[in-house]
Amino acid sequence: MAEEVILLDFWSSPFGMRVRIALAEKGVKYEYREEDLRNKSPLLLQMNPVHKKIPVLIHNGKPICESLIAVQYVDEVWKDKSPLLPSDPYLRAQARFWADFIDKKIYDIGRKIWTTKGDEQEAAKKEFIEALKLLEGELGNKPYFGGESMGYVDVALIPFYSWFYAYETCGNFSIEPECPVLIAWAKRCLQKESVSKSLPDPQKVYEFVLVLKKKFGIE
DSSP: OOOOEEEEEOTTOHHHHHHHHHHHHHTOOOEEEEOOTTSOOHHHHHHOTTTOOSOEEEETTEEEESHHHHHHHHHHHTTTSSOOSOSSHHHHHHHHHHHHHHHHHHHHHHHHHHHOOHHHHHHHHHHHHHHHHHHHHHHTTOSBTTBSSOOHHHHHHGGGHHHHHHHHHHHTOOSTTTOHHHHHHHHHHHTSHHHHTTSOOHHHHHHHHHHHHHHHTOO
16 A cells, blocks of 8 residues: 655745655655645644644644654654664653753753843853763763664754854854764764755744844844
């Protein structure tokens, strides 16, 4: 039976990028459908009536919502190639812990960097670097969070690297001097085609952020 795989997504979404990378790692062919988030398609509203958000992975007509859940699903369904989650239950729990940490911290703090100014922005920058340093501690001297090969935590985190330039430019700070190990890891991930083809140009993301700032009246 032919597999029908559709991804409802938006180009600059780090959450959508996760699913794109997972599908690419597994070599799954799929149809990419770009959503207009101001005018959501009937299909998106039908497939994700609860959150009405992208990304939505549709596999043979059935929707899987929320990016980390979709990545786990991809890992379980196409399990013969490039396993993302470790087989050991303890290591799997640890991977889920760090992916959850990324979800709770990185996006929200990053957003604060470009939506605030003054003391609030300074605090956000400090908090962002602290969160990245905790991730560096978890990475240690391994090539990837997944060990010798890219895994679940790598897939959860690497999309945000495409937003780092926007954070740095809006916040007028530099991440690499503070977190050289993490930036080296990001560059290592980008050598993989599954990653480089799934992440947008950081300059384009920055220009998109400027449009958003204007729209929200943040100067």
